[in-house]
Amino acid sequence: MNKTPLILFGKHACLAALANPLRKIKRVLVTKNTQSELGKALAGAKNVSLVDGHKLDAMLPAGAVHQGIAIECEPLDQPELQEWLREALEKPVLMLDQVSDPHNVGAILRSAAAFDVGAVIATDRNAPAESGVMAKSASGALEMIPMITVINLVQAIEILKKAGYWIYGLDGTATQNIADAKLDKKTVLILGAEGAGLRRLTAEHCDVLVKLPMSGKMESLNVSNAAAIALYDLFRRGL
Numbered sequence: 302m303n304k305t306p307l308i309l310f311g312k313h314a315c316l317a318a319l320a321n322p323l324r325k326i327k328r329v330l331v332t333k334n335t336q337s338e339l340g341k342a343l344a345g346a347k348n349v350s351l352v353d354g355h356k357l358d359a360m361l362p363a364g365a366v367h368q369g370i371a372i373e374c375e376p377l378d379q380p381e382l383q384e385w386l387r388e389a390l391e392k393p394v395l396m397l398d399q400v401s402d403p404h405n406v407g408a409i410l411r412s413a414a415a416f417d418v419g420a421v422i423a424t425d426r427n428a429p430a431e432s433g434v435m436a437k438s439a440s441g442a443l444e445m446i447p448m449i450t451v452i453n454l455v456q457a458i459e460i461l462k463k464a465g466y467w468i469y470g471l472d473g474t475a476t477q478n479i480a481d482a483k484l485d486k487k488t489v490l491i492l493g494a495e496g497a498g499l500r501r502l503t504a505e506h507c508d509v510l511v512k513l514p515m516s517g518k519m520e521s522l523n524v525s526n527a528a529a530i531a532l533y534d535l536f537r538r539g540l
Contacts, residue, residue: 307376308360309436310367316342317441318372324444325375330357335369362434376431379448382457385420386464391486392419393535394466398454398503399494400524403429407438408525409492414442416532422449422457427494458506461489470499470507471531473521479511479534486540490531495524 306327309318316339318324328348336343336351343349357367395418400406406429413421428450429435436443451457458468469482470491491507493499498521504510513522513530522530 307374307431307433308371309374309433310357310361310365310371311437311440312339312368312370313440314433314436314443315370315372317444318374318436319343319346321377321444323377327373327375330360330371330373332357332369339370365433366437371433377443377448379450382422382449382451382460385447385449386460389464390419392417393484393486393532393540394419394461394489395421395528395532396454396457396489396491397421397423397428398491398499399424399427399497400492401427401429402495403432403435404438405495405523405525407435407440407443409528410435410439410442410446410448412525412529412532414439414445415529416536418446418532420447420449422451422454424454425450425452454500455502455506458489458491458503462508467509468507470504470510471512471527472499472504472510473512475510475512477509477511478514479531480514482509482511484535484538484540488535488540490535492524492528492531 309315318326328350329346330350330352332354333351354369357371361367361371395413410421462468466487466489468489468491491499491503513527
């Protein structure tokens, strides 16, 4: 099956893609200045073409900060959930309940890599597909963290439960702070959509609902900021 070509841009995203043996790259477009700056990092790259920065501007979304480099490639072949579970290490898993902004998903992937998450799971609908915007926000983490897509989040939760995972939903109305929850390495942390939070069925299938302690001056945090804080809490425990 042919995949729709994907264009990645920005130094971190592109260099991470070039270093990823699983990434199928068709061509690299780079300005002369950026080629000189990156030097050895581009030495082994194939199908490299020198282009003017205006050409990159024209082929990318308006306002994209490409830093003089873009890559035309194929989307990554991501594992199915059951396939990933057969080889999964005992690491926390992050699940996204219809988080739709690619900037937020990219930032979440970056935090997931920083705090050694085993995988990020999202639905195939009401969630962004892999894109240059997501890769730029992820700053290379898109190449590091499995991004698993499922049809039904509740079914995925039940599969993970049978595999020995405990499911924690991050919810501002929860009575228990995440710092007080007894978490282990086989933890799934679910974050809800921007504004809407966890859907009712998703929340009902969680084992425990937890919240981040806040001063009360703000009602909530951006979902990517909440993810970073929650994942840090897991990481500091050695999970």
